[in-house]
Amino acid sequence: MAEYKYDEEGGQFLTFVLTFLLLVLVPLTYSLLAPSRSHRSAKGSWDARGQKIDLIRSSKKRSLLNPQISPRAVFVFAGWGVVAYLFQTILNTATNSSHAVYDPFNILGIAASATEKEIKKHYKRLSVKFHPDKLVLADNQTKEEAESHYIELTKAYKALTDETIRKNFELYGHPDGKQEMSMGIALPRWVIESQNNVYVLGIYAILFGIGLPFLVARWWYGSRSKTKDGIVNSTAQTYFQHLRDDTDASRVFALLAISDEFSDAKLDKLGASHRDEATLAKLEAEARKRLDAYGPQWHLIDSFKNASIRKALVLLYAHTLRIDSGDKRIEQEKLRYAAKAVQLLNGLMAISLAHNWLETTLLLMQITQCMVQAVPLQDLSAAELLQLPHMTPELVAKLHQSNSLAKLGVQGFWKIPDAERKAVLTGAGVSAQQYDQMVAVTSAWPRIELVDAFFKVSGERLVTTGAIVQFVVKLRLLPPKKDGSLLRDGRRLDAKRMDDDSSVRPDDEEASDKKTATGGEDDGKQPIGFARAPYFWDERKPSWWVMIGDQKLDRVIVQPTKVSDVGADQVRTYSVQFQAPPQAGLYTFQAILKSDSFLGSDASRMVKLRVEDASVLEADDHEDDISEPEEDSLAGQMALMKGQKVKPSSRVDEESDDESATDDDVQDDDDDDDSDSDSDSD
Numbered sequence: 001m002a003e004y005k006y007d008e009e010g011g012q013f014l015t016f017v018l019t020f021l022l023l024v025l026v027p028l029t030y031s032l033l034a035p036s037r038s039h040r041s042a043k044g045s046w047d048a049r050g051q052k053i054d055l056i057r058s059s060k061k062r063s064l065l066n067p068q069i070s071p072r073a074v075f076v077f078a079g080w081g082v083v084a085y086l087f088q089t090i091l092n093t094a095t096n097s098s099h100a101v102y103d104p105f106n107i108l109g110i111a112a113s114a115t116e117k118e119i120k121k122h123y124k125r126l127s128v129k130f131h132p133d134k135l136v137l138a139d140n141q142t143k144e145e146a147e148s149h150y151i152e153l154t155k156a157y158k159a160l161t162d163e164t165i166r167k168n169f170e171l172y173g174h175p176d177g178k179q180e181m182s183m184g185i186a187l188p189r190w191v192i193e194s195q196n197n198v199y200v201l202g203i204y205a206i207l208f209g210i211g212l213p214f215l216v217a218r219w220w221y222g223s224r225s226k227t228k229d230g231i232v233n234s235t236a237q238t239y240f241q242h243l244r245d246d247t248d249a250s251r252v253f254a255l256l257a258i259s260d261e262f263s264d265a266k267l268d269k270l271g272a273s274h275r276d277e278a279t280l281a282k283l284e285a286e287a288r289k290r291l292d293a294y295g296p297q298w299h300l301i302d303s304f305k306n307a308s309i310r311k312a313l314v315l316l317y318a319h320t321l322r323i324d325s326g327d328k329r330i331e332q333e334k335l336r337y338a339a340k341a342v343q344l345l346n347g348l349m350a351i352s353l354a355h356n357w358l359e360t361t362l363l364l365m366q367i368t369q370c371m372v373q374a375v376p377l378q379d380l381s382a383a384e385l386l387q388l389p390h391m392t393p394e395l396v397a398k399l400h401q402s403n404s405l406a407k408l409g410v411q412g413f414w415k416i417p418d419a420e421r422k423a424v425l426t427g428a429g430v431s432a433q434q435y436d437q438m439v440a441v442t443s444a445w446p447r448i449e450l451v452d453a454f455f456k457v458s459g460e461r462l463v464t465t466g467a468i469v470q471f472v473v474k475l476r477l478l479p480p481k482k483d484g485s486l487l488r489d490g491r492r493l494d495a496k497r498m499d500d501d502s503s504v505r506p507d508d509e510e511a512s513d514k515k516t517a518t519g520g521e522d523d524g525k526q527p528i529g530f531a532r533a534p535y536f537w538d539e540r541k542p543s544w545w546v547m548i549g550d551q552k553l554d555r556v557i558v559q560p561t562k563v564s565d566v567g568a569d570q571v572r573t574y575s576v577q578f579q580a581p582p583q584a585g586l587y588t589f590q591a592i593l594k595s596d597s598f599l600g601s602d603a604s605r606m607v608k609l610r611v612e613d614a615s616v617l618e619a620d621d622h623e624d625d626i627s628e629p630e631e632d633s634l635a636g637q638m639a640l641m642k643g644q645k646v647k648p649s650s651r652v653d654e655e656s657d658d659e660s661a662t663d664d665d666v667q668d669d670d671d672d673d674d675s676d677s678d679s680d681s682d
Helices: 011-033 054-060 071-095 104-108 116-130 143-161 163-172 194-224 233-242 249-257 265-273 277-292 307-321 328-354 358-373 380-385 393-402 404-408 410-415 418-427 432-443 509-517 614-626 634-642 650-681
Strands: 003-006 182-185 448-456 468-477 544-550 555-563 572-579 585-595 603-612
Touching: 011 071, 054 328, 104 116, 104 143, 116 143, 233 249, 233 328, 249 307, 249 328, 249 358, 265 277, 265 307, 277 307, 277 328, 307 328, 307 358, 328 358, 328 555, 358 380, 358 544, 358 555, 358 585, 380 393, 380 410, 393 404, 393 418, 404 410, 410 432, 418 432, 448 585, 448 603, 468 544, 468 585, 468 603, 544 572, 555 572, 555 585
Parallel strands: 003 182
Antiparallel strands: 448 468, 468 572, 544 555, 544 585, 585 603
């Protein structure tokens, strides 16, 4: 009969809990301790890690008052504490466990390798020593204990010497033979005790009736409540309703402000009595003053639907215009609003690309640049220079007045003679150390150079209707210290056009095979670090959007994809695929490279796609067949040696015809002879 035993000591149950906890903690700990991709990225030719304003650095610096410990880290630390406690408890339980394995050698105190003779000799000594009639009891020892010990010694001796008892021990692990069957349950007894039923059922109800459905529902509705870009569905719906192909920049800022992500119920409820009202009113007044100077298209409306929209719009404008509120908490909120706005701009861009709007997409990309760098969209010539350290609008104005090259942005600033540039800036209050930092950042500024851009079809020399076309771009960084040449739209001023009639180039199969063996069209990668964005809350790895558009039709022809790891030491080759138009003709497009982090690091060039009718390839194949040399000619023999195709010799065909004709003539002569013979016989 089986006997069920519960885990009275708790060792098995605790072991089960420990195993389950480790299954959760080990991967969480690895994800917490393993360096993230951003920290593993190599510096490469450009890296501005940690170059943030003091407010961001101090906000992210860990201290006793600002430990910056995530809930996941707290859970991991607490979990390992529980693991240590469980492990110690299990060890203590195992040490004090009453479920000992019967070991006759251990009871006799003899080695397991002892012979039968040695066992008998050892037992004889023990029996003399521990026999109850001869044993002198200790102070704390009873006669029953002495007898019990002697019985254990005798039983252990017989388990090793008596044939029947030893067989029982070998078969069943006990000298008394087969024991009662026992099945252990890894649960403490209090779980099934009647007085605890209410509590146990209550725990089950909370865990499986409330907790599990809550977690599943939270995950389900959380995933359904946002788009793949991480935007709330209601915000995405608002964008769908209001974004148009003629949306201007000020309207984009308004769309960002009405996003549900910026909703603040407490602010809307308190209104003017909110603690931030005075600071926001000051920011609004300064923002209105600055925006009015840029023209009526930037004027703010007189009233807002609610306080949340007003706050979001004011903070976003204050960020790009670099208006300081003087309140540390508001400044931190402003930086976080800007970081969230970049994510929302990606959502707006997805909607624009769904409609293939080119100008709107480019505008959103440009606003992203301004939001990352915290520079005004309203004055792009000044905004590009404001990316440099210690640069202010007043310094930009002085540079513009002193030399027209400053209007070319960062590369124009580099082209200004050093003596003149230094005199203007130091005369306006810039220290020598600050000036040196300006020049150092400018010298390494990641200008992008579009080295080449063309179309090709794998294995073909022409692009036919409906073919899968590869658009190949070759680009690299060209910091001014490496090459100070002026770039216009990412191209050198003296660069020669290689494709006047068409940007389609024949595919070199041997070169294609070589590139496939070495990693395809994705070669020339160089690690690149973080972008210099001192006013952006997070570290950001710079990338470039690669796309093709038709400016006349305002259409995106090839959807933008991002390319990164572009270095200054070698040319980076990148390709995207698309389907050729269904009609033959010459199409004029614009190849566009747009940075997602910098102003003045964009490139573009006109590309022409000539699409031929598919029948052209068939005609070319027919001409190739005609041009094949005959096998008996010298060219044919050379072609055969190279393994190329040749035409059969025409002489063989003529000889075959001659032989056929000869046979016919012989047959005709035979017929004539037969006829003559018949006539003679007659």
